[in-house]
Amino acid sequence: MAAASFTAAKFLAPVAARSGGDRAPFPAAGAAYARPRRGAQLTSLRPALAVSSDVLAGSKAAQAAAAHPGVTREEALELYEDMVLGRCFEDMCAQMYYRGKMFGFVHLYNGQEAVSTGFIKLLNQADCVVSTYRDHVHALSKGVPARSVMAELFGKATGCCRGQGGSMHMFSAPHNLLGGFAFIGEGIPVATGAAFAAKYRHEVLKQSGPNGLDVTLAFFGDGTCNNGQFFECLNMAQLWKLPIVFVVENNLWAIGMSHLRATSDPEIWKKGPAFGMPGVHVDGMDVLKVREVAKEAIERARRGEGPTLVECETYRFRGHSLADPDELRKPDEKSHYAARDPITALKRYIIEQNLATESELKSIEKKMDDLIEEAVEFADASPHPPRSQLLENVFADPKGFGIGPDGKYRCDDPMFTQGTAQV
Amino acid sequence: MLGAARRQLGSGPMLGQVLRRLRPAAAARGYSAAAKEMTVRDALNSALDEEMSADPSVFLMGEEVGEYQGAYKISKGLLDKYGPDRVLDTPITEAGFTGIGVGAAYQGLRPIVEFMTFNFSMQAIDHIINSAAKSNYMSAGQISVPIVFRGPNGAAAGVGAQHSQCYAAWYAHVPGLKVLTPYSAEDARGLLKAAIRDPDPVIFLENELLYGESFPVSAEVLDSSFCLPIGKAKIEREGKDVTITAFSKMVGYALQAAEILSKEGISAEVINLRSIRPLDRAAINASVRKTNRLVTVEEGFPQHGIGAEICMSVVEESFEYLDAPVQRIAGADVPMPYAANLERMAVPQVEDIVRAAKRACYRAVPMAATA
Numbered sequence: 001m002a003a004a005s006f007t008a009a010k011f012l013a014p015v016a017a018r019s020g021g022d023r024a025p026f027p028a029a030g031a032a033y034a035r036p037r038r039g040a041q042l043t044s045l046r047p048a049l050a051v052s053s054d055v056l057a058g059s060k061a062a063q064a065a066a067a068h069p070g071v072t073r074e075e076a077l078e079l080y081e082d083m084v085l086g087r088c089f090e091d092m093c094a095q096m097y098y099r100g101k102m103f104g105f106v107h108l109y110n111g112q113e114a115v116s117t118g119f120i121k122l123l124n125q126a127d128c129v130v131s132t133y134r135d136h137v138h139a140l141s142k143g144v145p146a147r148s149v150m151a152e153l154f155g156k157a158t159g160c161c162r163g164q165g166g167s168m169h170m171f172s173a174p175h176n177l178l179g180g181f182a183f184i185g186e187g188i189p190v191a192t193g194a195a196f197a198a199k200y201r202h203e204v205l206k207q208s209g210p211n212g213l214d215v216t217l218a219f220f221g222d223g224t225c226n227n228g229q230f231f232e233c234l235n236m237a238q239l240w241k242l243p244i245v246f247v248v249e250n251n252l253w254a255i256g257m258s259h260l261r262a263t264s265d266p267e268i269w270k271k272g273p274a275f276g277m278p279g280v281h282v283d284g285m286d287v288l289k290v291r292e293v294a295k296e297a298i299e300r301a302r303r304g305e306g307p308t309l310v311e312c313e314t315y316r317f318r319g320h321s322l323a324d325p326d327e328l329r330k331p332d333e334k335s336h337y338a339a340r341d342p343i344t345a346l347k348r349y350i351i352e353q354n355l356a357t358e359s360e361l362k363s364i365e366k367k368m369d370d371l372i373e374e375a376v377e378f379a380d381a382s383p384h385p386p387r388s389q390l391l392e393n394v395f396a397d398p399k400g401f402g403i404g405p406d407g408k409y410r411c412d413d414p415m416f417t418q419g420t421a422q423v
Numbered sequence: 424m425l426g427a428a429r430r431q432l433g434s435g436p437m438l439g440q441v442l443r444r445l446r447p448a449a450a451a452r453g454y455s456a457a458a459k460e461m462t463v464r465d466a467l468n469s470a471l472d473e474e475m476s477a478d479p480s481v482f483l484m485g486e487e488v489g490e491y492q493g494a495y496k497i498s499k500g501l502l503d504k505y506g507p508d509r510v511l512d513t514p515i516t517e518a519g520f521t522g523i524g525v526g527a528a529y530q531g532l533r534p535i536v537e538f539m540t541f542n543f544s545m546q547a548i549d550h551i552i553n554s555a556a557k558s559n560y561m562s563a564g565q566i567s568v569p570i571v572f573r574g575p576n577g578a579a580a581g582v583g584a585q586h587s588q589c590y591a592a593w594y595a596h597v598p599g600l601k602v603l604t605p606y607s608a609e610d611a612r613g614l615l616k617a618a619i620r621d622p623d624p625v626i627f628l629e630n631e632l633l634y635g636e637s638f639p640v641s642a643e644v645l646d647s648s649f650c651l652p653i654g655k656a657k658i659e660r661e662g663k664d665v666t667i668t669a670f671s672k673m674v675g676y677a678l679q680a681a682e683i684l685s686k687e688g689i690s691a692e693v694i695n696l697r698s699i700r701p702l703d704r705a706a707i708n709a710s711v712r713k714t715n716r717l718v719t720v721e722e723g724f725p726q727h728g729i730g731a732e733i734c735m736s737v738v739e740e741s742f743e744y745l746d747a748p749v750q751r752i753a754g755a756d757v758p759m760p761y762a763a764n765l766e767r768m769a770v771p772q773v774e775d776i777v778r779a780a781k782r783a784c785y786r787a788v789p790m791a792a793t794a
Contacts, residue, residue: 128530130526161561161562161563161565162563163563164560164561164562164563165561165562165563169561169562171558171561171562171563171565171566172565173562173565173566178526178529178530178566179554179558179561179562179566180561181553181554182553183549183553186522186549186550186553186554188522189518189519189520189521189522189523189525189526189550190522190523190525190526190529190550190554191526192519192522192523192526193522193523193524193525193526193527193528193529193530193534194526194527194529194530195526196523196526196527197526197527197529197530197531197532198530200480200482200508200527200532201530201532203508204479204482204508204509205479205480228518228519229518229519229522232514232516232518232519232520233519233522233523235514235516235519236513236514236516236519236520236523239514392563392564393559393560393562393563393564394559394560394598394599395559395599395601395622395623396559396564396567396568396569396622396623397621397622397623399652399653399654399701400601400623400653400654400700400701401701402654402698402700402701402702402703402704403654403655403701403703403704403705403706404705405704405705405708405740406705407705407709409654
């Protein structure tokens with residue numbers, strides 16, 4: 001712990017000097033974090049926990065609009081329904097996991113729904129989303145049916161990837177959901193490539209859509225922002241002016257590694273201007289603010305003006321995965337963000353602005369509950385993949401399995417996919 | 424120039440006259456219909472050119488492929504012809520640009536990603552394996568990845584340990600990849616065209632020392648629709664006493680060894696594997712059933728190498744046909760040294776193949792010091 005306090009103290013100096021104190025810090029965590037270094041000029045001791053909003057309080061950089069932008073009733077209800085869908089789904093995943101219906105690595109998105117909903121609901125079918133292993137809710141927001149995602153998690157043949165991908169590898173070609181990647185940072189170059197393809201289609205193949213370029217969103221976390229591929233892609237996306245938005249879901253923790261302990265300069269949005277693109281910080285617990293920033297970033301990309309880096313300050317209410325005991329995060333940090341639950345915040349807004357009644361919202365919640373129940377029943381009732389599926393889809397061209405002892409291509413043998421595993 | 428030659432193709436003598444105009448230096452030789460010679464470099468260049476011309480979704484990216492005309496001049500002239508939108512000079516960002524190629528392939532384009540050498544592919548290997556090779560499977564067939572990763576592989580001359588490794592065994596290990604190893608100009612043209620047209624990720628392992636070598640090519644090879652099937656080996660030389668399998672540069676060495684062996688009364692059959700994954704086990708086993716003896720030759724490190732897999736395939740399918748243990752010739756089990764004499768010792772030489780063949784035929788000579 002001594003090391004942690006030293007590191008934390010190193011960050012306090014720049015943080016404290018810059019913050020004007022107009023944002024009330026959440027309660028002090030205790031002396032362990034607040035020990036100052038000798039000689040450091042500190043105006044106040046602040047626990048270095050959630051850094052983003054504290055840091056931003058005094059900064060002069062681009063910030064999202066402080067006031068809430070307007071939203072119509074239909075839009076508000078669409079956003080509410082999508083966030084409730086995500087929350088219900090993830091809660092059900094936890095239940096199913098502890099009942100043994102789901103297995104392996106499962107990473108839940110509770111608390112971060114505003115980012116997924118705020119961005120993805122602005123996209124068309126032709127726009128692409130690339131995610132990480134925390135991808136269930138991105139899939140749902142992009143339009144993949146809940147029953148397909150649930151069946152995939154159960155490992156059934158009716159899953160969106162026929163049970164071959166699993167929790168961390170959600171793909172859906174019709175929805176342009178390009179994964180689902182287990183490796184940190186892996187999705188960023190893939191997303192950059194999808195954006196490259198959109199530009200190539202427009203400029204080289206002369207296939208233009210009516211709305212402008214198809215946009216790609218890359219979602220990834222704070223830990224990924226220290227990875228080399230991230231910087232390589234910021235460079236190339238800006239160099240080639242690709243229609244991509246890099247969306248950082250900064251939930252402050254990479255498993256048990258605090259963002260502050262891993263990052264020399266924790267303000268991720270600043271890394272955008274270093275590569276020549278705008279970098280924006282937004283409150284990721286407020287879906288309307290996210291949506292406002294997303295609108296502008298997506299429109300920029302569509303017009304061909306190039307990429308944007310958007311850092312969303314958000315929080316995951318559960319552990320890194322269902323196997324994570326989540327012992328390192330302080331209870332007051334968790335309660336601070338629980339009080340900023342995006343769903344209750346939107347609910348409050350909708351009711352205060354008279355966009356809908358409480359009972360209408362309750363009926364949406366019930367509708368989503370029923371949808372998820374139905375998804376579980378569907379997944380339960382679905383069959384496991386047949387043996388013959390084991391060898392399918394390794395190649396698009398199964399001649400890749402080569403030539404058998406009889407001199408013919410193995411895939412031409414009608415018994416080939418019966419799971420003999422003689423390849 | 425090539426186009427003009429092709430248009431005038433017809434009977435043999437006509438071809439000869441055309442070629443004499445184009446290649447005066449070659450006029451001294453006797454002519455047959457397969458007299459045209461082509462370097463591996465030109466073969467690759469022409470294959471890239473033709474495939475890019477035929478399909479506008481094919482594009483090339485890599486370091487120095489554009490303005491520098493290719494680090495080894497393989498992509499010479501392509502930038503001028505196709506422009507910077509289709510021939511992309513990338514920054515030095517293997518992980519990033521390989522992933523970008525994969526993402527573009529996810530969306531239906533057909534990228535050719537060049538690695539200056541395959542040693543540098545290690546910086547991108549996560550994308551080659553995890554987001555390219557496995558994607559068709561993880562997505563249950565929704566997302567195929569029609570991408571080619573190409574570049575020089577294996578030892579060059581005096582380039583040291585970090586520039587000399589052979590990656591055939593590494594990539595051939597992975598389901599979802601196809602791994603090709605051309606030897607001659609015909610192989611280079613046919614296999615590269617097949618790779619570009621293939622809907623799956625293909626690792627195309629060239630060899631820097633072969634780029635400048637010339638091989639005879641027939642009119643059929645020069646045709647723009649020429650293509651070789653993936654997964655079929657070629658019997659470069661027929662024989663009946665011992666089978667020698669090789670790929671890439673080692674095919675040339677094996678052929679030289681076969682020549683030496685024939686003078687000593689041993690008739691060696693040389694198989695040019697052409698395709699490491701899928702391996703043409705049928706051809707290898709058919710040959711071993713004929714000759715009953717096998718020598719596998721590869722340039723890379725011996726442990727878990729190509730020869731190990733070939734030996735196991737033969738043991739599984741043709742054990743009763745073996746009259747002698749399988750002999751494995753591979754590079755020395757050391758990082759490649761720099762000094763020229765040590766480097767020579769670290770890479771198989773023709774004499775090593777000859778000795779191995781003799782051992783397989785029980786005409787043993789004492790084994791030289793092998794690392």
